[in-house]
Amino acid sequence: MLRKKSKPVKEISNEIKDIINKMIQTMKAYNGIGLAANQLGYMYRIITINTADKPIVIINPRVTKKQGSILAEEGCLSLPGLYLKIKRANFIIVEGYDQNFKNIKLQATNLISRAIQHEIDHLNGVLFIDRLPILKRIKIYLQLRKEWKKLK
Ligand code: CO
Numbered sequence: 001m002l003r004k005k006s007k008p009v010k011e012i013s014n015e016i017k018d019i020i021n022k023m024i025q026t027m028k029a030y031n032g033i034g035l036a037a038n039q040l041g042y043m044y045r046i047i048t049i050n051t052a053d054k055p056i057v058i059i060n061p062r063v064t065k066k067q068g069s070i071l072a073e074e075g076c077l078s079l080p081g082l083y084l085k086i087k088r089a090n091f092i093i094v095e096g097y098d099q100n101f102k103n104i105k106l107q108a109t110n111l112i113s114r115a116i117q118h119e120i121d122h123l124n125g126v127l128f129i130d131r132l133p134i135l136k137r138i139k140i141y142l143q144l145r146k147e148w149k150k151l152k
Contacts, residue, residue, distance in 0.1 A: 019037055035048050074128050094106050
């Protein structure tokens with residue numbers, strides 16, 4: 001499910017509301033900065049971002065502007081224990097819908113911007129390790145394959 005592309009949300013149903021609630025609860029329980037619905041097995045384009053005050057919910061998110069580039073350490077709830085330096089745009093504008101299906105347009109920098117880009121990648125089946133430079137990526141894939149074999 002982490003490698004599949006998620007589907008756009010067409011309307012706010014009870015199912016979608018439940019998914020959003022579960023995402024926020026899970027994100028908080030694991031102290032994550034963000035979460036994508038497919039990380040919980042729901043193939044919808046929904047992301048949640050943890051902030052100091054209220055969690056941000058973005059449905060069908062799309063980045064409409066990117067600026068600058070910054071290298072910083074990143075982790076993922078789906079790949080526990082792995083922290084790697086990943087290059088991302090520093091400033092972004094993201095558009096989509098909130099949990100009431102109202103249009104939203106947000107500006108973000110630094111950590112929030114990074115989290116939004118990371119979670120949107122999830123919706124497209126992309127993991128943060130895919131954003132590594134090629135040699136580093138091969139090294140990590142081999143390491144992960146070894147660990148996954150151990151688990152089987
Ligand atoms: Co992640």
